[in-house]
Amino acid sequence: MARYRLLDLRIDLDHQTVERAGTRLEVAGLSFRLLACLIEHGDHVVTFDELIAAVWAPAVVNEETVTQRVRLLRQALGDDARAPRYIRTVRSRGYQLGAPVIPDLVEPGRRRLALWPALAAVSVLAVTALGASFLAREEKPVTSAEQEILDRAQWYARIGQRDNNERALALYDRALHEAPDDVDALVGASRTRAARTCLYNGSTDDARDALRIASRAVSVGSDNPRAWSALGYARDCLGDIGGAIAAYEAAVRLDPDDDATRSSAAYLYQEQGRLADAMRANLDMRGDPGRVRYREVQLAREYELLGFVTQAGQRYKRIFELAPDNVFGNLGWPAYLFAHGRFDEARAAVAEARQRDTARPELAQLDGELALRRGDHAAAANAFAEAHALRPDASLPGTLVLLHASQPLTGDALAQRIADTRKALVDNPWPASRFELVWLMEAAGDHRGAIAALEEAVAMGWRDTGYLRASPLFATIAADPGFQDVIDSIDRRTRAERERVLDASWCPSDLPCHEPQKRDPPL
Incomplete structure (x- = not known):
């Protein structure tokens, strides 16, 4: 019998069923055949042509048909294209499973312990009741x-x-x-x-x-x-x-x-x-x-x-002083100083971090933003070029180079860059990735589009109002009422998270913790 597990899903290829926690999901017809094709290819990317041949042949369809069917399959599985668990989009190539698929050797009707139940929030951090004998695996001696x-x-x-x-x-x-x-x-x-x-x-x-x-x-x-x-x-x-x-x-x-x-x-x-x-x-x-x-x-x-x-x-300062080899400490302290308006100190911290051989594109970008604040556009352009050289396959530093060159991107070239960026961001779940589109829309004079991209970043999880206020890269929209609305939206979301911390039984002792009415269960 061909039965498999994909995270918390149990898939029976012979009976064409998909279950989660004992509940059958509505996956049938072309959607099931598409899922079966992905399973048969394991962890490999399955191209559009391969999917069309396996699922639709002899009918003649195009890539858009495949995309629509993947969307329907994701809906049936409860998968989110922005943060996929089961099916990942591989841009310009096709699709692949979001996790390794393994054989399900449990016979139907037998009691079983699920190794990957659906997880919510951080409840996974609890100690589970799985016994050592259940988890034990005989491995080849080394x-x-x-x-x-x-x-x-x-x-x-x-x-x-x-x-x-x-x-x-x-x-x-x-x-x-x-x-x-x-x-x-x-x-x-x-x-x-x-x-x-x-x-x-x-x-x-x-x-x-x-x-x-x-x-x-x-x-x-x-x-x-x-x-x-x-x-x-x-x-x-x-x-x-x-x-x-x-x-x-x-x-x-x-x-x-x-x-x-x-x-x-x-x-x-x-x-x-x-x-x-x-x-x-x-x-x-x-x-x-x-x-x-x-x-x-x-x-x-x-x-x-x-x-x-x-x-x-x-905390940032202590890490910066005591752990000079901590690459993220060397980024964190200058970024903190910058976000809180201490620009001269931030510049000095960037210089010190550079002396420590912290070759990171984020540090070079911050150096460029500091240069823009003091009106040194040539130094900013050089810093952005350095960031791009450190990570040439990353799009965002390349966009900064184009926007702050001696002859900035304009006209049709700018419009094409915006279109390409929109397409590339479809499956990108990182909130800060939306800043690239913000800056391009600013360059095009489209404040509404820039604010919309910023709102999307916030919806995806961006919470740093200090950086938004401090960075000159947002200067052209900073006076727009929509920009203040974004700041207010972040503040509301952050207040709710802050209250959760202050009301929790695990609230750190160096914070003004409230006396919790109901103690949180231990992790």
């Missing part, structure tokens, strides 16, 4: 020589520097050559490749390779939390927020003591505007919080966005 390679690779990977990441990657690849199905080797090979993209300005091709390897790790070790965490990291580095959260949550459910993965999920909650969930997850550390890289920066950001500005500044 020879001492292979283990020595893995141990050395892990040692290099923990250091966190670019050169050492490359040394770790080479060792993991060597281990994979000896043992292609070893989960630890697959996980390490995936994470070091993803780190190239996320931490060291590498191409997204590295993250795609990481995703392929992590999917293999999950296929080999479906009950291995490290495999799911690596899958989440690869999706995270590719900008797939929904897919990353689903994988991170699966990892934490399998191993509630995995503080690093819990913190990774918290960062993405933060990006979605779920600030209380993010803070709670980052505070719920089962081991030594000091061992969770970047957690302190994330907490500082959560304090800042929730309006606890003094506490946030103290």
